[in-house]
Amino acid sequence: MVPLQLGLDLGQYVAPIISAITTIVIFVFVFVVLFVVGRLVVTSAVEKSLRRRGFDETIVGLAESATIGVVAVLSVALAATIAGFGVVLAAFATLAGALALAVGFAAQDLIANFVAGVFILQDEPFTTGDWIEWDGNSGVVREIELRVTKLDTFDNELVTVPNSDLANAAVVNNVANDERRVSVGFGIGYDDDIEQAREAIIDEASNIEAAFDDPAPSAPVVSLGDSAVVLSGRLWIDPREHGYKPVRAEFLEAVKERFDAEGIDMPYPNTELSGDIEVRNVDGAVGDD
Template sequence: MLPLQLGVSLDPQQYVPQLVSAATAVLLFIVVFAVIYLLGKSVMTRAVEEGLRRRGFDETIIGLAVSTTVVVTAVVAVALAATVAGFGVVLAAFATLAGALALAVGFAAQDLIANFVAGVFIIQDEPFTVGDWIEWDGNSGVVREIQLRVTKLDTFDNELVTVPNSDLANAAVVNNVANDQRRVSVGFGIGYDDDIGQARDAIVDEGSQIEGVLDDPEPTAPVTELGDSAVVLSGRIWIDPNTSSYGAVRAKFVEAVKERFDAEGIDMPYPNTELSGGLEVTNIDGAAGATSD
């Protein structure tokens, strides 16, 4: 009522130019964004995918790189479209908000980012792959799945262990099945009076008869220690860890040698301590009278 009371008339036509200008700017933003995004996505993703595949990168990393390229292309398309459409204020606010958000996320997700980066290096460098038996920091297991954040392993007790990738990337990881040959070493102690040659022949013979043991390198049994109660021979046989189980072969080796030693009368002494000296017993006053009854 106030404009009418003051004699001011409302003319809808005066808002038409502003509305047309706003609509034009929005339409221009949409068109520019669509063109840049679709063109950039088509060109950049193809270039990234072909470049990484040509260099032999893992498919998981290629997929991640392609997804990241799509997101970056969308952000660039928004920025360029806003600039062309004249949304400078909106673009500045968007940049400020994005920077603050990225800083906050970076501080809050340091461990997540570290695991993510470690996962990329593990997948690319392949210190181990699915199915490998690995050991790290006193732990061991068979790799079930390698993800970008964690690696899942099965223990020999059939327990599932989920390990952050940063732990594996920063630890000394032993891959027990990485090579085509692996040595199985078992120490066998014999008595000092037993024949070393006889014991060595028994160990070598039994080791060579176990299924999965390689002929080259051939089994050996050198003397490695003169212990307190035994002469120790190290029985050494070689297997292909990709076709033979280390634990199963070792168990068969120990059992076969023990039975052979028993059959040939070769002693396998256990640690013992010999005491020498004298023992003096002194009666305490009153003890004899107390026990005479």
């Protein structure tokens, strides 16, 4: 009787064990098939689609990684459903939803910078090596990452800017175009010859190696100041071949030396006072000048 009873007791556990093993095998098999097929098909389709539309390689790599993650999650869900893990799947979905909500609140800034980085890489308002200005700041782009952009200032300082700041600001790209105008205001005295000054400015601009012949340099009168007639010396350069600030400094110095050589005055602002001055002595006597 004892062996028979023992056999009956073991029989009670055999069926559940076999059922559990079968369920696990089905789950693993379905998951592997779905994941492998999905990874090969879906990832390849996403990659080809993005490359055909000319997306940046960083975005393509990110999309591939995200696609693999999505395929893995869907494969787990479908395999669990087919294998009969309904209760486990429901608990997993609830936990995943709560976790996603918590992460979303905790990482709002991170997500905003990440999304902004994707748009910057795709829209390309600037690229590595560009000189940009934003919100009163400026620098040369060293590296564009998905969360931040790194720039070098003209004092050789490294600046790390969150991408959301650049995405939401008016960014000036100083080297985006093949031509850029260099403008410098030169003030001359009211008694000086405007044509002589204009000729000197244009001549010195033409002698600068970086200056284009077309558009040609010019020097129109732009304002009549309190103490000077202001001419705007203008020349055009290729900002990717020649630095804007070095060319501007060279232009400014050349015209100053030319004005000095030709005796053209560059007056500085001055104020003339008129009227009477009353002088009162300590003893109360008053005198007029």
